[in-house]
Amino acid sequence: MTTARLVRLKRWRIFLAQLWRVGRGRMVLFGVLVLVTGLLPNATILATGALIDAVPAAVREGLDSPAGKPALLALAALAFLMTASTLAGKALAYVSRLIDYACGLDGYQVVARMTLGTPGVAPLEDPALADQLESIQDARRRGAMGRPASVLNSIVGTRVRGLGAFVVLLGFNWWAPLVLTVAWQFTNWVYLRVTEQGVNVQMTEGATRMRRAAYLRSLAVEPFAAKEVRVFGLGSWMVDRYADTWLEAHRIMWQGRKQNGSLNVVSTILLFVSHTLVLGALGLAASRGEIEVAALFVFVQAALALSDLGLVGDAQWTLSQTLAVAEHLEELRDRAPAELPPGLSAAGAGRRGAVGVRLENLRFTYRGRQQPTLDGLELDIPAGQSVAIVGENGAGKSTLIKLLCGLYDPDAGRVTLDGGVSPLEARGRIGVIFQDFVRYRLPLRENVGFGHLPLVGEREVLEGALRDAGGAELMGKMPQGWDTVLSREFDGGVDLSGGQWQRIALARALTAIRGGAGLLILDEPTASLDVRAETELFERFLDLTRDVTTILVSHRLSSVRHADRIVVIADGRVVEDGTHHELMTAGGRYAEMFLLQAERFAVPGSEDTVGEEVGHA
Numbered sequence: 001m002t003t004a005r006l007v008r009l010k011r012w013r014i015f016l017a018q019l020w021r022v023g024r025g026r027m028v029l030f031g032v033l034v035l036v037t038g039l040l041p042n043a044t045i046l047a048t049g050a051l052i053d054a055v056p057a058a059v060r061e062g063l064d065s066p067a068g069k070p071a072l073l074a075l076a077a078l079a080f081l082m083t084a085s086t087l088a089g090k091a092l093a094y095v096s097r098l099i100d101y102a103c104g105l106d107g108y109q110v111v112a113r114m115t116l117g118t119p120g121v122a123p124l125e126d127p128a129l130a131d132q133l134e135s136i137q138d139a140r141r142r143g144a145m146g147r148p149a150s151v152l153n154s155i156v157g158t159r160v161r162g163l164g165a166f167v168v169l170l171g172f173n174w175w176a177p178l179v180l181t182v183a184w185q186f187t188n189w190v191y192l193r194v195t196e197q198g199v200n201v202q203m204t205e206g207a208t209r210m211r212r213a214a215y216l217r218s219l220a221v222e223p224f225a226a227k228e229v230r231v232f233g234l235g236s237w238m239v240d241r242y243a244d245t246w247l248e249a250h251r252i253m254w255q256g257r258k259q260n261g262s263l264n265v266v267s268t269i270l271l272f273v274s275h276t277l278v279l280g281a282l283g284l285a286a287s288r289g290e291i292e293v294a295a296l297f298v299f300v301q302a303a304l305a306l307s308d309l310g311l312v313g314d315a316q317w318t319l320s321q322t323l324a325v326a327e328h329l330e331e332l333r334d335r336a337p338a339e340l341p342p343g344l345s346a347a348g349a350g351r352r353g354a355v356g357v358r359l360e361n362l363r364f365t366y367r368g369r370q371q372p373t374l375d376g377l378e379l380d381i382p383a384g385q386s387v388a389i390v391g392e393n394g395a396g397k398s399t400l401i402k403l404l405c406g407l408y409d410p411d412a413g414r415v416t417l418d419g420g421v422s423p424l425e426a427r428g429r430i431g432v433i434f435q436d437f438v439r440y441r442l443p444l445r446e447n448v449g450f451g452h453l454p455l456v457g458e459r460e461v462l463e464g465a466l467r468d469a470g471g472a473e474l475m476g477k478m479p480q481g482w483d484t485v486l487s488r489e490f491d492g493g494v495d496l497s498g499g500q501w502q503r504i505a506l507a508r509a510l511t512a513i514r515g516g517a518g519l520l521i522l523d524e525p526t527a528s529l530d531v532r533a534e535t536e537l538f539e540r541f542l543d544l545t546r547d548v549t550t551i552l553v554s555h556r557l558s559s560v561r562h563a564d565r566i567v568v569i570a571d572g573r574v575v576e577d578g579t580h581h582e583l584m585t586a587g588g589r590y591a592e593m594f595l596l597q598a599e600r601f602a603v604p605g606s607e608d609t610v611g612e613e614v615g616h617a
Contacts (some may be wrong), residue, residue, distance in 0.1 A: 011323035014330045019148065026095055029187050033092040034153055038160025040085040042168055045301045047081055048185045050074040053294035073513040074444035092153060099149035103412075107145055107325070110333050111136060117337035119424050120407045123174045132328050134214070139325045148322050154315040162308030169278075169302040172291070181304060183274035184310025187267040191311055193318070213245040223489070277302050323561035354383035354549045355429050355518035357404065360498060361413035364399060365573075372411070373399045375572035383518070386542055386550040388560030390590065391569035398435065398567065401523045404551075405432055416495060417519065426519075431512030435524040437505045439496075444478055444504075451508040452515025470537075471503035509541075513548055521551045535559045557594045566590065 020027055051074035057073035111133065115124060118260030120491055123129060139145045158311050162184075169177040220238045279300065286296045362377040373396045381387050389397050401410050403415055407424030417426040431451060440447050441463045446464055456462075459482065466472065477494065478484035485493035486504070496504065509520055522541060538552055538559050560566065562582040568583070568590045570578035576583055576590050581591040 008323070009328050012102055015148070015323050018103065018106065018326055018329070019152070023099060026099050026102075030092070030095050030099060030149060030153070033095060033372040034086055034156050035160060037085065037088045038157045039164050040081055040088065040383075041161050042164030042302070042305070044078065044081045044085065044385065045165075045168065045298055045305070047074055047078040048301075049294045049298035051078055052297055053292060062571075074345060092157075093150075096147075096149040096153050100147040103148050104146040107136075107329050110336060113336035113339065116330045117339070122367070122408050123335075132332065136328055139321050139599050145325050151315055151319045151322055153381065155312055156162065158308045158312050162306055162310075165302040165305035167456050169299060169306065172282065172285070172295075172299045176281065176303065177306060179274045180278055180306040181309050183267075183270045184307060186270055188310045188316075190263045190267050191316065193263070213242055213249060216242040216245060234397075275303070305320055307322070316344075352497070352516055353518050354547065355418045355426065356383040357381035357519065357549065357551075358416045359400075359404070359413070360416075362403060362415070363412035364396075364403060364408060364410050366399075372572055374403070374410070377413075377569070377573045378576055379477075379552070379567060381549060383549055386545075386552070386564045388552045388554065388561065388563035388566045389569060389596075390554065390557055390566060390593070392593075393555065395569045396572055397569055398523055401432070401434075401521055401551070401553060404521070429517055430519045430521070431509045431517040432521040432523060433505045433509050434577050437501075439486065439501055439504075441485065441489065442492075443480075443483045443485050444474075445482040447486055447504050448507045448511055451511030451513075453519070455511055455515055461510065461514055462507075465507040465514065466503070468510055469503045469507035470540060471500065471507055473505070474500060479577050487600060506541065508543060513545065518550065519549045519551070520545050521553070523553045524555065538562075557590070557597055 019419070029198060032075055054067075054071035054074050058065075061067040063072060114129075115133070118124065138143065166177040166181060169180075183318045196424035201468055205216070216238055219229065220235070220242065229238065282291070282296060282299055285291045286293070291299070309386065357380070359377055359379040362374045363372055364374045365372040373394075374492060377396075377400065389396050389400065399408075404417075404423060405408055406415075406427055417423060417424055418429055423430070445456060445462065449458075451465070462482065463475075474496075475481070479494070480492050486496055487493045487494050509517075509522075520541075522538070534559065535556075538554070539562060541552070542550060542562060550563075554560050564579070566576075566578065566580055566583055568588075570589060576586070576588050578586070584594065
């Protein structure tokens with residue numbers, strides 16, 4: 001058995017198992033209805049043939065004569081079969097939709113468990129997973145993910161009709177249906193060969209290219225890049241590059257179709273010759289009086305209906321994609337957690353107060369890199385202390401925060417919080433504002449309340465957090481109050497400035513404190529602000545979080561000098577640790593960096609400016 005056939009059989013097994021998993025009873029009913037609706041058309045052809053055969057005698061002798069009885073019975077049978085076919089078809093469509101919805105929901109849940117159920121973000125950075133998710137997304141856009149039962153109904157129902165026609169045509173001559181079936185099956189084999197080549201490319205190599213094309217398209221049509229695209233005149237470049245990337249994604253598939261061009265010609269000739277033989281034999285038999293007109297009608301209809309054993313058209317392409325998606329979903333199902341984790345607000349329930357932090361001999365290396373970002377880092381932060389983490393770009397400050405939040409697992413060493421628990425166990429006790437914090441295009445209520453989801457409906461708590469964050473004036477600019485969407489892409493929505501978004505993010509962190517967080521982290525969320533604005537925000541943050549442990553990350557040293565303690569990271573470990581005054585007195589790496597930054601604010605011609613800045617610090 002060829003590899004391609006083994007892959008096809010594996011995919012069919014997975015696909016049918018998924019259908020069976022979402023509803024056994026529905027699948028049994030689905031199978032019965034598919035069989036019934038597939039056989040009814042052939043029964044209708046036979047009833048029509050019986051009516052044609054009985055009509056001449058009934059017309060000649062009258063419907064009330066013995067000769068009229070077969071005509072009336074045939075007419076009644078035809079009416080019953082047509083009604084039954086309509087009702088069965090509607091019932092099958094309804095059951096198919098139910099199964100489609102169940103399968104679609106099951107598939108989305110698998111994707112959600114994979115993307116949202118992993119405790120960290122490292123699995124989501126796997127290129128293979130990204131390609132799988134993109135191929136599933138592409139299949140969803142093409143309709144191959146949301147209607148598996150409908151596609152299966154189309155394919156299997158068509159094949160059942162074809163088998164019924166095969167049996168009917170045997171009544172003329174044994175070789176007639178065999179000749180037509182061989183021709184149609186060869187044509188179907190050629191089509192499937194081309195289809196599966198295209199689907200395999202689309203779900204593997206094509207997925208990477210289509211992911212790149214989708215990104216280029218987003219640059220062209222979504223607002224986030226609109227300003228630079230216009231200022232730098234990138235529109236034509238993006239259109240051309242998108243077209244090139246899209247064509248590249250399809251070029252391999254088209255090459256496969258060209259390679260099968262000769263087989264397409266052979267299949268066309270085979271179909272022409274086989275139909276000529278069978279239909280010619282039927283015409284000759286009718287001219288010789290070997291078969292009646294009614295039989296000729298039935299056999300001709302059966303011969304034409306044998307195409308149902310060949311090509312089905314777009315449904316086969318969709319089914320091939322559906323089978324491939326089923327395989328991807330099964331792989332994701334094996335990797336994903338059994339269920340989504342409970343709300344993070346439930347973690348650390350009942351605990352209050354500041355959180356202590358201990359980092360022991362941490363080592364961490366990013367995927368694809370040889371040099372570790374952190375190597376042997378040690379750090380203890382007592383509960384209630386405010387600590388600033390500083391260092392040059394690339395020193396590992398943000399990496400340390402990600403490990404502290406449980407977004408990555410260290411290669412060596414461990415992180416313990418809140419009396420010895422892991423970051424995952426203490427995640428409900430951690431609040432953080434990242435440098436690239438999310439600006440949710442959702443109502444103001446959610447943007448603040450996401451700090452502690454159970455408080456999203458507590459207006460007084462949210463108002464207090466927003467007021468403490470310095471955003472009290474924002475409420476006067478919200479046309480729909482707390483239900484105002486923070487995006488002009490929605491009716492009644494508003495856009496915020498960078499500083500206003502900073503206050504929203506800070507209010508979200510303060511909401512986390514009100515929900516029980518005992519460790520608050522600011523990971524350079526103020527990079528877009530000037531020094532004065534950043535300093536004011538950090539000082540407000542420290543003032544509002546005196547009862548919890550705080551960690552501030554910044555490359556601007558003047559903004560964090562009021563922290564209880566300053567930790568300098570270099571070469572993947574802590575190299576200096578102390579208060580601002582202690583580190584300046586020591587004259588080490590921190591003092592050197594601080595003086596270099598202070599020089600940027602010196603007034604030309606004044607020798608005392610730097611000294612005044614240091615003295616003020």
